[in-house]
Amino acid sequence: MLINCAAYVDGNKLADIPVEAIPEWLNRPGCFVWVALADATDEELSQMQRHFGLHELAVEDARHGHQRPKIEEYGDGIYAVVQMLQMDNGEPHAGDVNIYFGINYVLSVRNRTQQNLLGVRERCEREPDMLKQGPAFVAYALMDAVVDRYFPVIDELEGKLEAIEDRIFEPGAARANIEALYALKRQFVVVKHAVVPLLEALGKLYAGRVPALCSRTEHYFRDVADHLIRIATSLEAARESIGTAIQVNLSMVAIDQGDVTKRLAAWAGIFAVATAFAGIWGMNFEFMPELKWKYGYPAALAAITAACGALYWKLRKIDWL
Numbered sequence: 001m002l003i004n005c006a007a008y009v010d011g012n013k014l015a016d017i018p019v020e021a022i023p024e025w026l027n028r029p030g031c032f033v034w035v036a037l038a039d040a041t042d043e044e045l046s047q048m049q050r051h052f053g054l055h056e057l058a059v060e061d062a063r064h065g066h067q068r069p070k071i072e073e074y075g076d077g078i079y080a081v082v083q084m085l086q087m088d089n090g091e092p093h094a095g096d097v098n099i100y101f102g103i104n105y106v107l108s109v110r111n112r113t114q115q116n117l118l119g120v121r122e123r124c125e126r127e128p129d130m131l132k133q134g135p136a137f138v139a140y141a142l143m144d145a146v147v148d149r150y151f152p153v154i155d156e157l158e159g160k161l162e163a164i165e166d167r168i169f170e171p172g173a174a175r176a177n178i179e180a181l182y183a184l185k186r187q188f189v190v191v192k193h194a195v196v197p198l199l200e201a202l203g204k205l206y207a208g209r210v211p212a213l214c215s216r217t218e219h220y221f222r223d224v225a226d227h228l229i230r231i232a233t234s235l236e237a238a239r240e241s242i243g244t245a246i247q248v249n250l251s252m253v254a255i256d257q258g259d260v261t262k263r264l265a266a267w268a269g270i271f272a273v274a275t276a277f278a279g280i281w282g283m284n285f286e287f288m289p290e291l292k293w294k295y296g297y298p299a300a301l302a303a304i305t306a307a308c309g310a311l312y313w314k315l316r317k318i319d320w321l
Contacts, residue, residue, distance in 0.1 A: 078102070
């Protein structure tokens, strides 16, 4: 679906143009065309491929989707894949933003996401001095907008982690906490798969042999990389916190099991004392003095009760009961 198609000269928007007029505007000196598509059809992608001379492999990636974040050069053009993250019912969901840019064109194709990038165009048009730098600046603005939306996702996931950590020492919550931590760990992995590959690929646009197309905007791409480094640091800290929290919860489970074992052993010890007394007095020997004693039975019960009570008091004192 076509979102926008406009022509720009010297940092200023000239007009919204029909797709059929793109070749005409591409031939104008100092002009570049910026097209935005959402969930593009094969026909639309083929049309853009013809107008902008896109490489067939880059177009194939946009058709298939689910691409790992990357940046590739095809002749005078650059193709970038960035994952756009959003929270959907408490789960991070990743969509694709495919960015093609060359000397006189920018094409963005977003798939499988409800978020839009209209604010990027508005921002660029408010800054004609920056937009004057051409398609490379637009590509930076698109990447910057996508990466900035990672921060709310990270904040929400970290809030979940803090809530789980607050429940760690609640009695009986260890199993539920471990399940929640493993689920949260998988959610952080979704974010990691969007951040780490892009951070590695982005170095092509600001470090080493920078493409001529990005020679005036390399410091902007470095700024995006700085944001990604901050996010990657947060991800690493969260990973370590989750690991620590899991270990603490496993320790709590072991402690709870130990407490149960101690209680069972304590009660077993108490009943063992009663069983020992009963076993002795239950022997049917002929000459047992207490058998003929009027108060033998109450005395036996009292002795058993006293022994069990003394043992119970001792076990309570050492916190086994």
